[in-house]
Amino acid sequence: QLAPQQCEGESLSFTDSARETSPTPLVSSREMVLNLVTGGLGTGMLSLPWAMAGASIVVGVGTILAVTAVNLWTIAILVEAAEKYQAFDLAAVLGHLPGRLGKGMQIFTNSMVWVALFGSLISYIIGMCDCAQPFIQGTFLEQRLVIAGVSTLIVLPLCFLDQKYLSFSSGAAVLVNMYLMAVVFSVFASKAVDGKLPGSCTFGVTTGSVTMMSTMMQCVIIQMCVLPMYKELEDRSPKKFSRLILVAFLVLALLFAAISTAGYLAFGSSVDNDLLKQLPHSVPGNAARVGMFLVLAAVYPIMMIAMIAPIKNMEVHSFGSEPGASWRKQTTVTSATLGLIVASYLVAWKVEDLGLVNVVDGAICVGVFTSLAPGLVGLFLLDKPRIAMYTLLAVGLGMSCAGLVFTDNKYEDLWTGCILPKNTTQSHVLLVE
Numbered sequence: 001q002l003a004p005q006q007c008e009g010e011s012l013s014f015t016d017s018a019r020e021t022s023p024t025p026l027v028s029s030r031e032m033v034l035n036l037v038t039g040g041l042g043t044g045m046l047s048l049p050w051a052m053a054g055a056s057i058v059v060g061v062g063t064i065l066a067v068t069a070v071n072l073w074t075i076a077i078l079v080e081a082a083e084k085y086q087a088f089d090l091a092a093v094l095g096h097l098p099g100r101l102g103k104g105m106q107i108f109t110n111s112m113v114w115v116a117l118f119g120s121l122i123s124y125i126i127g128m129c130d131c132a133q134p135f136i137q138g139t140f141l142e143q144r145l146v147i148a149g150v151s152t153l154i155v156l157p158l159c160f161l162d163q164k165y166l167s168f169s170s171g172a173a174v175l176v177n178m179y180l181m182a183v184v185f186s187v188f189a190s191k192a193v194d195g196k197l198p199g200s201c202t203f204g205v206t207t208g209s210v211t212m213m214s215t216m217m218q219c220v221i222i223q224m225c226v227l228p229m230y231k232e233l234e235d236r237s238p239k240k241f242s243r244l245i246l247v248a249f250l251v252l253a254l255l256f257a258a259i260s261t262a263g264y265l266a267f268g269s270s271v272d273n274d275l276l277k278q279l280p281h282s283v284p285g286n287a288a289r290v291g292m293f294l295v296l297a298a299v300y301p302i303m304m305i306a307m308i309a310p311i312k313n314m315e316v317h318s319f320g321s322e323p324g325a326s327w328r329k330q331t332t333v334t335s336a337t338l339g340l341i342v343a344s345y346l347v348a349w350k351v352e353d354l355g356l357v358n359v360v361d362g363a364i365c366v367g368v369f370t371s372l373a374p375g376l377v378g379l380f381l382l383d384k385p386r387i388a389m390y391t392l393l394a395v396g397l398g399m400s401c402a403g404l405v406f407t408d409n410k411y412e413d414l415w416t417g418c419i420l421p422k423n424t425t426q427s428h429v430l431l432v433e
Helices: 029-039 043-052 057-085 090-094 099-136 144-158 169-194 208-220 223-231 238-267 283-312 325-350 354-380 386-405 411-416 424-432
Strands: 201-204 418-421
Touching (some): 029 169, 029 223, 043 057, 043 238, 043 354, 057 208, 057 238, 057 354, 090 099, 099 144, 144 283, 169 238, 201 411, 208 238, 208 386, 208 411, 411 418
Antiparallel strands (some): 201 418
């Protein structure tokens, strides 16, 4: 996600001492909606047209709506539990589960938060490489080892800046993403007017639908961040927050449906899993790449802050006695930061497929944050209908496993299973190719 500030601190706490104790300014309803919308404008959105190319337009839009609805439901479960137990981070809520289940789920969920956030770090480096590619062709920089290294060196010093110097990134992310959408819509409109739209499938059923589900989940799963956000809401109540997140998610669903459909129709079944690669090599297209490169570079360290927060929030005495405890704590923080930066570089060097990273990240998230955590909370803490919770657990974990298996959009298979092709002549040409 491109607005992970709300994930910092509480949602990644490993101990009670890691929780924030200083007062936090309350957030108005309007600000909350904007924060929630910004949280969905991440690298996952860049893979949505590619995912739709393997799912068809009707199934793709239907998946967007279904995923949005399921996440609204599961977030409501977690928020209700947070208010009931006055526990405003996911780990604290899960700590109220009975017996060893509570402690085990705390450890497991916090570990999965790290995995999900690390996936985001990788996707940012991959995205930066893709943004830079058109500008470095024909130079030594186009080697993956080099451009991934340069991108990493750019974010390295930013990871040691105070967060206040990066606060502009949320607003910039919204502006850049809106501009990116405008460029895609412009390409679609231009090709539509000229009658040059490639073939597309209106309705079909293939395993690409699973990939669409995982990609969309990566876009909207904010369960690990939502409870600290809820805590900061002015005059908070579960009912009020449900209304606000409904508005935000409806906006996101509309934006996702629009850009995935326009991107698929404009670039066809062979659309890249990173929309940035598909943009025209023109002034508007290159401006979008430059803007996204800068935004990804600015957001990367904010995500890093969220990952390092549990170590920073630990008491000094956890690192031994003075003198030397403070130095050991700072050394641990610095070493962990450098280690994560190097690890994300190494993965982004070897893995160039943004779609793969988004699908795997989304599949993991649906199993843990959309299924397991809210399912157990509903069963043990809120006395929700057992059949509904068991269904959520079974379906969610099943889709998570399927998402880890079906990681490609399989757009070639869609033409075989396409029931309502938009253009049969062009579809046949694409199938032959």
